[in-house]
Amino acid sequence: MKPTLFPCLAACLLTGVVSAQTAITVYNDNFGVVRDSVPLRLDQGITETSYSGVTAQLEPESVVLRDPSGQVALSVVEQSYRGDPVDQMKLLQMFEGETIDFLKGEAVVKGKIVRAPAQVMAKNQYGNQYQKMLEPIIEVDGKLQTSLPGTPLFPSLGDDSVLQPTLSWKLHSPEQAALDAQLSYLTYGMSWKADYNLVLPEEGDDLSLTGWVSIENNTGKTFEEAKIKLIAGDVNKVEEVGASVRSRPALAFAMDVAEKAPQVAEKKFDEFHMYTLPLPTTLRDRETKQVEFVRAEGVKSKKLYVYDGANIPNNWRYYGGVNQNQSYGQNDKPDVAIYREFKNSEENNLGVPLPAGRTRFYRMDDDGQLEFTGENTIDHTPKNETIRVYLGNAFDLVGERTRTNFYRHPSQDLIRESFEIEVRNRSEEPVTVQVVEHLYRWSNWEIQNPSHRFDKKDAQTIEFTATVEPDGSQTITYTVEYTW
Structure with missing residues (x-):
């Protein structure tokens, strides 16, 4: 069954339709x-x-x-x-140098605005600029004070306001x-984001997925009964140049929904994806509004355990020469990472474009309560792509990585080193752990005497698979020889 692009909540959306309706298209990037x-x-x-x-x-x-x-x-x-637009500060600036009335309790006092409050740029002791507020100076009965003597009563709005x-x-x-x-x-001042709640049952790996969009309005204006669209994707925006929006004919999107409830409609728009809220809604200034937009049941997922013990920095690779540094290679990271993976496909009860957002995972406890088990973010994900989310580190799994041998030939054209990676399982059930090894010294390498079968993931990464019995351990050994 395909996921439902869900009806908007009645509390969020108003059902009235007005002529000359305001329409808003909100993008991810403010x-x-x-x-x-x-x-x-x-x-x-x-x-x-x-x-x-x-x-x-x-x-x-x-x-x-x-x-x-x-x-x-x-x-x-x-x-x-x-x-x-005019406010109290601007009106005080307009009447600077003049005497106006101030309401103090039930009495009215006269005060001359010697200096109106203003925001100015100043420099601190380090030479850095910052905004500083100049206090007002008001003359009352021949004496100066640095605060307003009461609520100012302006005779007019001033000119050109x-x-x-x-x-x-x-x-x-x-x-x-x-x-x-x-x-x-x-x-x-306008943005939106997606959030996903993913719930696992007490036993098993089939997910229930609910997606929400949060629309934030900080534009200084309230939009009454507006038609709202959301664009998902990385739209390039040049600061100095205005932009325009092209329209295209709508594409049909098949959905399985109950009754005839209003639905969030999704379609491909140019090279992005557009989500249209079905009913007009009022979006007030400084308001954040949430709308449920997708729901799917029975999404098959699997848990992955990954041990990447070398802790090699992403930017630490060879640059025109062999990497002979020996400071890495020992038990830098004993933690075994937990990942949750699922495919965004129709066969897996999904198969809809998912905007970038935060994913929160929950597991049902045996007392019927949901417990939080981790969160992370996902990028914009088209259909038929696999989503893998890091959720934390396993409590009962420990990895230990040891370099057992290192040899460098006197001619400097060969390095040979050996490793031993032990994974210990202190839980009550067997687990399978993917052990990742990075071959970072040079582009030419050969694996010798591996204790387990491995897969080559890319030019500098291999991966072993270790199945560890309850309260047991598994040890992987191998030697790598670099030549240049």
């Missing part, structure tokens, strides 16, 4: 695309108009304003963006027209 409707009444020639329903982190260069019907030859002559982030345009039209223009723009 940005999104907003599409909104702006009512316009255009005169023949130049019309000046403003729209104050945009975010506080809008990219002005990315703004597209157009007639979606293509009936009005609308062109933008000039555009300006004000992202500094805006209450919300605002786009203003000078628009040209060859004739009078009234239309609902489509406004699209990129904005920062």
